[in-house]
Amino acid sequence: MATLTFLGATAGVTGSMYLLETAQSKILLECGLVQGSYEEEQENEKPFPFDPASIDAVVLSHGHLDHSGRLPRLVNDGYRGPIYMTSPTVELLEILLKDSAFLSMRDAEWENKRRRRAGKEEVEPLYTNEDVEQTLQLCKGLTYATPTEILDGVQLRYLDAGHILGSAIVELIIKEEGKARKLVFSGDLGNSCAAILRDPVQVEKADVLLMESTYGNRNHRPMEETLDEFKDIIREATESGGNILIPAFAVGRTQEIIFRLGEFYQQGILKHQAVYLDSPMAIATTEVYHRYQDVFDSEDKTALRQARSGSLHSYLPVLRYSRTTEESMAINRITDGAIIIAGSGMCTGGRIKHHLKHNLWRRNAHVIIVGYQAIGTPGRALVDGAKRLRVVGEDVAVNATIHTLGGFSAHAGQQQLLDWMGAFHKPKPHTYLIHGETDAKKALQHQLHAMDIKAEIPEMGKTITI
Ligand SMILES: [Zn+2]
Numbered sequence: 001m002a003t004l005t006f007l008g009a010t011a012g013v014t015g016s017m018y019l020l021e022t023a024q025s026k027i028l029l030e031c032g033l034v035q036g037s038y039e040e041e042q043e044n045e046k047p048f049p050f051d052p053a054s055i056d057a058v059v060l061s062h063g064h065l066d067h068s069g070r071l072p073r074l075v076n077d078g079y080r081g082p083i084y085m086t087s088p089t090v091e092l093l094e095i096l097l098k099d100s101a102f103l104s105m106r107d108a109e110w111e112n113k114r115r116r117r118a119g120k121e122e123v124e125p126l127y128t129n130e131d132v133e134q135t136l137q138l139c140k141g142l143t144y145a146t147p148t149e150i151l152d153g154v155q156l157r158y159l160d161a162g163h164i165l166g167s168a169i170v171e172l173i174i175k176e177e178g179k180a181r182k183l184v185f186s187g188d189l190g191n192s193c194a195a196i197l198r199d200p201v202q203v204e205k206a207d208v209l210l211m212e213s214t215y216g217n218r219n220h221r222p223m224e225e226t227l228d229e230f231k232d233i234i235r236e237a238t239e240s241g242g243n244i245l246i247p248a249f250a251v252g253r254t255q256e257i258i259f260r261l262g263e264f265y266q267q268g269i270l271k272h273q274a275v276y277l278d279s280p281m282a283i284a285t286t287e288v289y290h291r292y293q294d295v296f297d298s299e300d301k302t303a304l305r306q307a308r309s310g311s312l313h314s315y316l317p318v319l320r321y322s323r324t325t326e327e328s329m330a331i332n333r334i335t336d337g338a339i340i341i342a343g344s345g346m347c348t349g350g351r352i353k354h355h356l357k358h359n360l361w362r363r364n365a366h367v368i369i370v371g372y373q374a375i376g377t378p379g380r381a382l383v384d385g386a387k388r389l390r391v392v393g394e395d396v397a398v399n400a401t402i403h404t405l406g407g408f409s410a411h412a413g414q415q416q417l418l419d420w421m422g423a424f425h426k427p428k429p430h431t432y433l434i435h436g437e438t439d440a441k442k443a444l445q446h447q448l449h450a451m452d453i454k455a456e457i458p459e460m461g462k463t464i465t466i
């Protein structure tokens with residue numbers, strides 16, 4: 001009988017990893033990084049609780065690092081088999097893993113400078129570019145909705161999850177001793193109100209379900225309200241003349257913002273002369289999105305076509321890519337009338353810091369926060385109303401208006417999760433809640449019980465039979 005062991009994302013939302021074992025094979029479902037405090041991230045340095053060389057196949061739901069970021073480590077530790085994912089995910093994974101290797105090598109270098117001075121032993125980066133290159137060689141891109149026999153008696157099918165480009169719900173059918181059992185892993189389910197991507201596909205049958213519960217305890221603000229507020233900020237900024245800065249995450253959120261600005265442009269609301277995308281990583285990601293318009297939501301595809309553009313880029317004709325440092329520095333000289341989208345999303349690094357230095361002190365400037373800001377980050381300080389901010393070595397007065405737009409989530413809210421669960425036919429699948437904080441999982445469990453669906457909250461290391 002097949003078993004599944006929970007090896008990650010049982011407490012919190014990061015470090016997704018599950019080991020599926022059948023009589024003949026071992027399959028690793030997700031291989032995510034633990035993300036959080038320095039102490040929590042030490043978990044990534046530990047050896048895997050299984051022999052990587054003994055795994056026959058890896059199955060990935062989507063490219064986000066908390067689901068994929070430990071793959072180069074797995075390969076470095078001896079894994080040589082196939083890594084399955086959707087085709088767009090292969091391309092996004094290359095961008096994300098290369099950035100992750102860059103950051104891990106940079107952090108190790110900083111740490112080692114300190115250690116050398118202190119006469120301490122040096123540390124190794126979590127992985128290097130070579131590990132990433134080797135990992136990318138093993139990646140195999142599959143098409144949505146097409147079943148693939150990945151191992152003897154194991155069939156994999158990806159269904160649209162609508163979370164980021166290429167994101168998928170994972171269906172695994174395991175045939176043993178003449179009996180077939182179906183395991184469904186929700187992956188990260190998207191927010192059906194978000195632009196660009198299709199809504200998560202509703203699944204009707206499963207024996208066992210691994211269910212994400214990121215927003216198990218709350219609903220998002222209605223998208224219409226968020227968009228009205230966004231439009232008002234654009235109008236206000238047009239009148240006051242200052243620049244608008246949008247710190248944005250490279251994958252997903254940036255493309256959503258570009259799409260929404262495109263809508264405003266097409267509606268005649270956006271009068272700005274230029275929207276700068278000032279992030280090489282976000283530009284590369286946006287280009288992957290262009291290449292995979294066939295997986296876009298049909299309504300949004302039609303909108304793009306009606307604008308006689310057919311692409312995300314020409315839907316917003318004033319969009320300018322800023323790739324080089326020189327191009328980025330040239331934007332610093334613009335004092336008004338520009339919209340600048342730059343990373344990082346929480347203002348902890350990247351080019352946004354320079355734009356903050358040049359704009360925060362201006363009374364007519366606006367900063368729009370469009371994503372989650374962790375405690376302790378400069379982005380959070382702005383949201384919390386800081387009067388001054390330390391950026392690139394300077395103390396800058398915060399005179400700009402700071403706006404927080406809370407509605408742009410890439411995750412399904414509580415009601416959307418419940419609706420998705422509601423689509424399963426009886427008998428309802430045996431459900432395990434993962435990928436959520438304790439409060440979120442408990443709230444979702446409570447709601448599911450009211451729907452007569454039994455849902456368990458597994459502990460780290462727990463093994464269940466499929
Ligand atoms: Zn995700």
Ligand SMILES: [Zn+2]
Pocket residue numbers: 013064066067188435
């Ligand atoms: Zn996730």
